[in-house]
Amino acid sequence: MPLIEVSYTPENFEVYDSSESIVVVNDIFRATSAICTAFEHGAKAMIPVETIEEARALQKKGYLAGAERNAEKVEGFDFGNSPYDYMGDNIKGKTLVLTTTNGTRAIEMAKKNSEVIVIGSFLNISALSKWLVGQKKNVIILCSGWKGRINLEDSLFAGALTKELIQDGTYSMEHDVEDSALIAMHLFEMAQKDPEKLLKVSSHRRRLARLNLKEDIRFCLTLNTTNKIPILIGDELVDLETTDLK
Amino acid sequence: MPLIEVSYTPENFEVYDSSESIVVVNDIFRATSAICTAFEHGAKAMIPVETIEEARALQKKGYLAGAERNAEKVEGFDFGNSPYDYMGDNIKGKTLVLTTTNGTRAIEMAKKNSEVIVIGSFLNISALSKWLVGQKKNVIILCSGWKGRINLEDSLFAGALTKELIQDGTYSMEHDVEDSALIAMHLFEMAQKDPEKLLKVSSHRRRLARLNLKEDIRFCLTLNTTNKIPILIGDELVDLETTDLK
Numbered sequence: 001m002p003l004i005e006v007s008y009t010p011e012n013f014e015v016y017d018s019s020e021s022i023v024v025v026n027d028i029f030r031a032t033s034a035i036c037t038a039f040e041h042g043a044k045a046m047i048p049v050e051t052i053e054e055a056r057a058l059q060k061k062g063y064l065a066g067a068e069r070n071a072e073k074v075e076g077f078d079f080g081n082s083p084y085d086y087m088g089d090n091i092k093g094k095t096l097v098l099t100t101t102n103g104t105r106a107i108e109m110a111k112k113n114s115e116v117i118v119i120g121s122f123l124n125i126s127a128l129s130k131w132l133v134g135q136k137k138n139v140i141i142l143c144s145g146w147k148g149r150i151n152l153e154d155s156l157f158a159g160a161l162t163k164e165l166i167q168d169g170t171y172s173m174e175h176d177v178e179d180s181a182l183i184a185m186h187l188f189e190m191a192q193k194d195p196e197k198l199l200k201v202s203s204h205r206r207r208l209a210r211l212n213l214k215e216d217i218r219f220c221l222t223l224n225t226t227n228k229i230p231i232l233i234g235d236e237l238v239d240l241e242t243t244d245l246k
Numbered sequence: 247m248p249l250i251e252v253s254y255t256p257e258n259f260e261v262y263d264s265s266e267s268i269v270v271v272n273d274i275f276r277a278t279s280a281i282c283t284a285f286e287h288g289a290k291a292m293i294p295v296e297t298i299e300e301a302r303a304l305q306k307k308g309y310l311a312g313a314e315r316n317a318e319k320v321e322g323f324d325f326g327n328s329p330y331d332y333m334g335d336n337i338k339g340k341t342l343v344l345t346t347t348n349g350t351r352a353i354e355m356a357k358k359n360s361e362v363i364v365i366g367s368f369l370n371i372s373a374l375s376k377w378l379v380g381q382k383k384n385v386i387i388l389c390s391g392w393k394g395r396i397n398l399e400d401s402l403f404a405g406a407l408t409k410e411l412i413q414d415g416t417y418s419m420e421h422d423v424e425d426s427a428l429i430a431m432h433l434f435e436m437a438q439k440d441p442e443k444l445l446k447v448s449s450h451r452r453r454l455a456r457l458n459l460k461e462d463i464r465f466c467l468t469l470n471t472t473n474k475i476p477i478l479i480g481d482e483l484v485d486l487e488t489t490d491l492k
Contacts, residue, residue: 008396011258015394148261150254152425178449179398183433186444190432198432203424 002138004171006158006180009145010102010109018114022137024128024161025110026120027144028153029213030081031103033121033220034066037083039239040123040226042092046237048104055099064090065097071213082216083123095236102144107232110142116245119230119237122157122220127227129164131240136170141181152202153220159188248384250417252404252426255391256348256355264360268383270374270407271356272366273390274399275459276327277349279367279466280312283329285485286369286472288338292483294350301345310336311343317457328462329369341482348390353478356388362491365476365483368403368466373473375410377486382416387427398448399466405434 007013026032035046049055052067052074059065059077066079066086073080081100098104110117120128120141132139141161143154162185165171177185191198229240240246253259272278281292295301298313298320305311305323312325312332319326327346344350356363366374366387378385387407389400408431411417423431437444455463475486486492 005395008254009258009261011261012255012394015255015257146425148258149251149424150426150429152429155425155429178395179392179401180396182444182448183396183398183401183429186436187429187432190436198428202428 002136002171003176003178004139004141004162004165004181005178006141006143006155006162006184008143008150008155008158008180009148010106010142011148013106013109013142014112016140018110018140020138021114021140022116022118022132022135023110023114024118024120024132024139024141025103025106025144026141026154026157027100027103027106028121028157028220030083030216030220031068031098031100031144032119033123034079034081034083034086035098035103035119035230035237036121036123036226036228038086038091038096039228039230041087043086043096044093044238045095046230047095047097047235048107048237049097049099050104050108052099055097058097063097064094066099068100070101082213083219084216102146106142106144111232117232118240120157120161122160122223123225124228125157125161125164126224128229129161129168131229132165133168133170139165141184152198155184156188156191156198159184159186159191163188248382248417249422249424250385250387250408250411250427251424252387252389252401252408252430254389254396254401254404254426255394256352256388257394259352259355259388260358262386264356264386266361266384267386268362268364268378268381269356269360270364270366270378270385270387271349271352271390272387272400272403273346273349273352274367274403274466276329276462276466277314277344277346277390278365279369280325280327280329280332281344281349281365281476281483282367282369282472282474284332284337284342285474285476287333289332289342290339290484291341292476293341293343293481294353294483295343295345296350296354298345301343304343309343310340312345314346316347317459328459329465330462348392352388352390357478363478364486366403366407368406368469369471370474371403371407371410372470374475375407375414377475377492378411379414379416385411387430398444401430402434402437402444405430405432405437409434
């Protein structure tokens, strides 16, 4: 039977055997929420890159490019990593470039030895879960975390996705859920009962709140605003619907 | 104010700034439970080593040596990593050698850039917490995990210790508890309400249960069987009471 596991940081992802698994990269505040939003608003593809320099080089070649470091937009770029930056007509049909503190780094780590890499967020969780269940493969949920540390919102997403996968019946709680996913799921169940209790004391949320990102936080925690599932083909994220894996 | 953080695996420990922190290494099933038990039963010191070869070399020099790999005692050694191996008269006043799959590896990782490293388990949690509170320093709880992955029992210990530290009032929930510790604490609170719910489906517990280690599991989850706090001085763990840091 397939297994569900969670890697809470990119730093320890290499211990997972991802060669025959589907890896779901998430960075809830805000990279993967922004990526899902961009596809919902008509982006054709996105090129995640690890460094500011790579992003700048591609921008000079004519790409629209987004860049975020330490939760702020980097000067000289077209977008930051707020989902609200990726809702305009200017992105329709375009290939965008994106680099962020944690999210694009996680994608880079996943690329090293993974066959199938998709992008998850609360915004596309049900479409993603439905597709994953149909694949009947091991799932590794790779959280981007915050500079090598576990964070709350990515863990909650990992728990929410685990729960959706189990509810379908393909994966069983007793045999297919590793401790890593079990922890996330219980955390999510607790948060469902009392979301404020957990999130109001979150250290990363405190960090974002100081930057006046309350609207972004609310948006990134919204369920199912899109059915798009971004998937990495080569070096580009594209809409799963345009590929053979749909 | 001092911070409380949790590193859930040795693999991402290097991102933590542990130079001015006290690092609490734990490997609940079973290395650090065995270490605390050995000190309670009169061991003078323990030398944690990373490899079987190092342990064997020291054993040849006359040390009593314990070795565990994949939850089983390695042939030719005096002990495995069951706490029950470390209760006999034969260890009184002795310096023992120990190598385990995850626990001694975590100690090695911690040694790279930490000033103060102590050993934690449920067996010494209250004595440890009381001493930590008196130090008024940042605390990093380093879980050994299972082969690079987060596990349930070490996470529960991290949560239990965080909770004890907060209850004293020196550390505040709103400002001093990072997401990593917040997650552990909520997990522990849930487990307190319904311990069976979490542990009965734990993948690592399933692994140990297959090896007939139910007695060990029960023992390792017992609170406060000892006041000993093993601390690393140079390459040896010794009883904190015999040092200047007591």
